[in-house]
Amino acid sequence: MAKLTVIIPYYQKEAGILRRALASVFAQSFQDFHVLVVDDESPYPIDEELEPLAAGERARITVIRQSNLGPGGARNTGLDHVPEDTEFVALLDSDDVWSVDHLKNAYDSLCRFGADCYFASITGGDAFYYHFSVASLEGRGTAVRLQDEPLVVELPDLTDVMLENWSFLHLSCMVIGRSLFETIRFDAALRLAAEDVLFFCDCILSARRVILCDAVGAERGEGINIFHSIDNDSPEFLQQQFNTYVALETLEGRFTRRPQAIASIRSYQHTARRQALWSQARRLKQRKSPQFQLLARWVLRDPRLLQSALSLAVSKLSRSR
Structure with a gap:
């Protein structure tokens, strides 16, 4: 062989x-x-x-x-x-x-x-x-x-x-x-x-x-390759970002005693949250309903998603003024 x-x-x-x-x-x-x-x-x-x-x-x-x-x-x-x-x-x-x-x-x-x-x-x-x-x-x-x-x-x-x-x-x-x-x-x-x-x-x-x-x-x-064909406006994009968060959460468990690694992972997690929320904001702008079921699953796993949503909303209101 x-x-x-x-x-x-x-x-x-x-x-x-x-x-x-x-x-x-x-x-x-x-x-x-x-x-x-x-x-x-x-x-x-x-x-x-x-x-x-x-x-x-x-x-x-x-x-x-x-x-x-x-x-x-x-x-x-x-x-x-x-x-x-x-x-x-x-x-x-x-x-x-x-x-x-x-x-x-x-x-x-x-x-x-x-x-x-x-x-x-x-x-x-x-x-x-x-x-x-x-x-x-x-x-x-x-x-x-x-x-x-x-x-x-x-x-x-x-x-x-x-x-x-x-x-x-x-x-x-x-x-x-x-x-x-x-x-x-x-x-x-x-x-x-x-x-x-x-x-x-x-x-x-x-x-x-x-x-x-x-x-x-x-x-x-x-x-x-179809594996990489998901764009920001695709319905699958939120699932992709959620899976990315889950992967990062798993990675975090590999490095519990390494602060530098944890800091990098949490930065990527923050990016995944913001990407997910912007995708839902675009859906609203296009007069489409947010993907509530998957968002609820994410919040149950990661309550910080709500904090990110609030921060994003405050930032948008500030700019609109």
Whole structure:
């Protein structure tokens, strides 16, 4: 069997997206891999995506079909089916594409430095301006340079750095070892929210060693993936923000004795509350009813939402005067 298993959750509504991702996989300079594609009840049929592939490529792909469980659930299914002799797992979203040396850089670095968690840099178009590279982290005094070409660094305080701003991390640039892919799973209930951040955090906390490579691992898709298609005026936006709050609340439980981490998490929680309330204010402006049922669930879990609503109302009244 292969040294490395590639897991791709598949849920698409357009032709050619998965084929584009798979083309970047089969173009890798490192070729000792097998591919698991989890068909999460995709609207666009997977068979039509795979049909044009060469027979040799198709033979290296295992398709697992399941009822829709969302991105976290699809990735968990892939993790549950990794072959016993696989050394590492690489994750790839179906609308992203890998750079040609991504798996080579990951495998070489993981083996050389005895690590079991690896992140590469991510790139993307104008819609994802907020991403920044691993090289940017060298400005922190704690960064330790392990290798010059490609640049590989280690951050002893990586969890604190991540919680300040995790825009340098992405699942399509992540490769993990057996100790992690056998034990750590996504919270599948947190659809369209921060289930990836929880997974990052749990892997970092459990890893023997985490290394970061500045070489571009993947180019992020331009919003084609349905997992990321929720905009601020969508009815699903409030659910997304609520799930984000729940994920952050879970994260807070991981760091009860680390004030800096708690402060970062609470700042993100405040942002989630304000985003949620602004979305409901827009609904009122559009003469639509607020989503009272979900708001009530949120308030029961987080009474501070009412405080944020009052603060927002006072601020709006002050400006109107």
